[in-house]
Amino acid sequence: MNAIKKTGNTFATKWAEFVIRYKWFVLIGCILLAMGLGSQGKMQFDGDYHVFFSESNPELEAFDALQDKYTKDDNIVIVLAPKNKNVFTRENLVAIEELTAEAWNTPYSSRVDAITNFQHTRAEGDDLYVDDLSYESAAKTDAEIDQIRATALKEPLLVDRLINEDGSVTAINVTVRLPGEDSAVEIPEVTAAARKMIGDFQEKHPEFDVYTTGLVPLNAAFFEHSEKDFARVGLMILIVLVLTLLLTRNFFAMLSTLLVFMFSFMSAFGFIGLLGIKLTPPSAVFPTMILTLAVADSIHILITYLQKVRKDGLGKKEALVESMRLNFMPVFITSITTVFGFLTFNFGDVPPFWDLGNIVAFGMAMAFLYSTTLLPALMAIFPLWNKKKALEKKDKLGWYTNLGLWVVGRPKVITATSLIIIAGLAYIATFNVFNDEFVEYFDTSVKFRQDSDFINENLTGFYNVEFSVGSGESGGINNPQYLAKLNAFENWLEEQPEVVHVNAFSEVARRVNRSMHGDNPSYYKVPTSREEAAQYLLLYELSLPFGLDLNNQINVDKSETRVTATLENNSSVEMVAFAERAEQWLKDNTPEPMHAIGVSPTLMFSKLDFRQADSMFNGNIIALILISLVLMLALRNFKLGLLSIIPNVAPVLVGFGLWWLYKGTINTGMVIVFSMTLGIIVDDTVHFMSKFLRARRELGYSSRAAVIYAFETVGRALVTTTVVLVAGFAVLSTSPFALNSYMAQITVIIIISALVIDFLLLPSLLVLISRDNKENVSARELRPEIQLDK
Structure with a gap:
């Protein structure tokens, strides 16, 4: 036991003596190592919400599968709140038309939905007409505008989705199909274009308050706050320098601590570049973590060194050697245990935390190296000020x-x-x-x-859960039995207390069926004949303009349809419980081909806590x-x-x-x-x-x-x-x-x-x-x- 103790003390002592004797070579070596690693650094940010989910995440796999069947729904929701609290005036409708037309110019846009271009169906004899609900609004009479209002506020696909119940707030939903090649370029490009468009609109139409949400603004917020949190390191450096100076009362101790951090940061920066890591909001905070932890290593060595000088009256070299002897092993232990702690982030299910753990673990390993080489070398080089004045009485x-x-x-x-x-x-x-x-x-x-x-308080919920409900056969969505079950599922969803709006193909089938029967309200139900359902659907699709088709609701071979339930803001537990309740209803009330699981980014984030906790337990x-x-x-x-x-x-x-x-x-x-x-x-x-x-x-x-x-x-x-x-x-x-x-x-x-x-x-x-x-x-x-x- 004593042999082990002497070996440990001998190593730390010899290490300190070596560093002090060759202090200039150690300093140059540390500079070359830090600069060499730092030269490999490359700082990139990734704001795509997908980065929070591993490729094996089952919820992400299910969501991607749903988007592959239909259209991708990355979107920007632009909400307009006219100050007169009435969307349905001639001037306001004209402004909404203008912004809707301009929204088509958004980079990568594939679809724009608004109340003005909503595809309203009407029948004249045996003919089906599908038109924009409000076009050329400047030429509309007051009576026509009143009719537009009445139609919009009775339309299930609009109310609580694109217009609120009293007609005081409306939304324009811009769907974009990002190429997915480089989110660090695509998201800022779309965001900048949308912000300019909205800024120009507000300058021209100050009578509107404008709000935005959606997955693209969410990604932009992730991206921007990654950069902002990374930039906080400047403030942190200043605070740590001031604290170190106040607590050690030694300028050179402060300067040495700063250099230990800077070299550790440069090394971690190089590590990021070598591994090709893109920073996200969680991983962008690595400089602050490395700074605080690296300083903790340095402080122990410096405090003991200064105590030995001020209290015990030792010379600079003797005090440094004694400080290293006493602190080398404890600093090594704390460094290696900290590295272990951060490396266990890899057991989790959130990739940005994998990156954070790996970056900080590497940075801490380098901080230990610099704390036990660069720090004593610098303190050996720097002069020792006011040694005699600092001596303290031992009898107090x-x-x-x-x-x-x-x-x-x-x-x-x-x-x-x-x-x-x-x-x-x-x-x-x-x-x-x-x-x-x-x-x-x-x-x-x-x-x-x-x-x-x-938007959540005045128009619609931001959270949703989606289901891809299959029929089990090609063209099966026209099967009356399928439509009846789908309609029942839609009704059940609307009865749930947390549901704000339901978008289902069964509503389209009901509306077209009514129009094909002279807009007779008694026919506002799903068709009872498969041939009629197929014929009506074909006729309706042929009447839709480019960009406003049903590809976002129906898959290619018409065997599945997409049901979207928009919800109030709910906790993770409530969101998961709702999805499980809906899945169980389908199992209990529909044939097996119609069984589906709930998916959406909202639900993925809601389940992330539980998956992260389970995977981090081990x-x-x-x-x-x-x-x-x-x-x-x-x-x-x-x-x-x-x-x-x-x-x-x-x-x-x-x-x-x-x-x-x-x-x-x-x-x-x-x-x-x-x-x-x-x-x-x-x-x-x-x-x-x-x-x-x-x-x-x-x-x-x-x-x-x-x-x-x-x-x-x-x-x-x-x-x-x-x-x-x-x-x-x-x-x-x-x-x-x-x-x-x-x-x-x-x-x-x-x-x-x-x-x-x-x-x-x-x-x-x-x-x-x-x-x-x-x-x-x-x-x-x-x-x-x-x-x-x-």
Whole structure:
């Protein structure tokens, strides 16, 4: 055991002496390595919502299959709210016609739906006429406009979809078919064209308020907030520099810390380019994470170095060597456990978090390298200022000593109280529920969220669930039995409390059947003859203009039709429950060919939490086992290795318990917090335990004196790293992107909880489980005024 200890200390000492002796060569080597990796870097952003789903995701496979059968429905919904609260005036209809015509010029547009170009059917004798509901609106009489209003507000395919019930708000839906070759080019291109079109419209028609939503604006919001969150690193660098300067009171310590981060960032940047990773909102925050974690590595080495100089009066070289000897192994342990934690992101089901985990893991490995090479080399090169003035009196009890005295004086009370509080918060944590409404990925300061909320409140829901209902045969959608069952399914959907609107082929069949019978209301039902149904459908399709056909509802061989249920904003649980309810209704009430599963981006995001949690469970277990094994080996104490599980897991339980009191809902970004913070909070535990064991093994202190020694030697460093980590994640918590901000907010809670637990529960447990015998109890105490274990 002692041989292992001496080997570890000898290696760290020789490593430090080598770095200091060849400091200029080490500095040049680090510069060349960072620049070499950085030169391979390439920064690209991907805003397509598809990136949140792995290729094997069953919901994505089902959704892509549905879109392959029909038309892709990437869209821009432009909602017009005239200030006179009446869509049906001559001037407003003319403006809507103009914008509808202009919308066809949107890049990659394939279809534009509005109330003005809605294909209204009417019969004259045996002839079927299909026309735009309102064309050449400027020439319409008041009576004709009144008729248009009456028709529109009775049309099931329009109300709560393109017009609200009182006719005060209307929508234009622009469907685009993106080539899918490069979303980083296509999405900004479509977005820029749409924004210019809307801007020009508002300048010409200030009497309208305009709102936009849809999948293209959603993708644009993802894209833009990826860049904004990435840009936050500048603010974070400034905050960390100021904090490091204030907490270390040494300019060169601040400068060295900055260079360690910059070199770590350059290396991670090169890693991104070498692997061809495209940044997304979750992965774009990697600079902030690397910054805060890299600084945590550096702070421990710097604080110990400065303490040895200021408090113990050592020279620069001796202080650096001693700091590296004491901190090399703890920094290595925290770095490798952090790497383990982030690598377990790969067990999840969200590719952007795979990228985040891999980038940060590589960055942390490089941060460890630079912290143990570049940092001591720089401090050896930089001059040491005001050494004599900084020397402190040794006979004065500090704040950390007093805290240690207070803790070791009542270990049983602190342990019992802490465990009760932790158990209570762990129980409360089970009340958190998953909720992944992707509109709420953005806070209310984001225009996309504001517009989507307005549209949901004033016109239609943004969420939907789609079903591809098969007939089992080519041309089978004209089968009266199929149409009757489809009509029943449509009716059932409309009866559900969360459903705002239903778009089904059965409504088209009813409307055409009525028109073919002289617009007799009694024929507003699906045809009862297959021949009639087929003939009516053919006649109707031949009457439709280019771009407004039924390809978005009927597949090529007319064996399946698409049913779309638009819903109010619902939680993930409610969305999944609705889809399962609808699927079960089809199983219970229709023949097997009509059985279908619900799909849509909305539903995919709703299920993402559950899939991510299930897939991350194994990763969390593996991370916990690996970290515990590393600690057992590094601490060379099986009992303490097991004990470390408590302060490493308890902060997460406490954090989620407090989160329930704060929010109560969990999104996809928070599912990774357990793995992520496992590596981060190990930092506190390892450094405290390592100093405790050093006092026991090297200095012969009793358990109580060893705890006080740990407080004195590492307390300031733990507080400093906690402050830096909290500052970093606090900046990230201000992101308007909820996946990142929620993840950062709960991480702040967990990091603070970790420090409290490692300052109260951990030392109390160390005292209670230690069995001081004659070999371990030393007559020499930490300070003459500290009387423990006489």
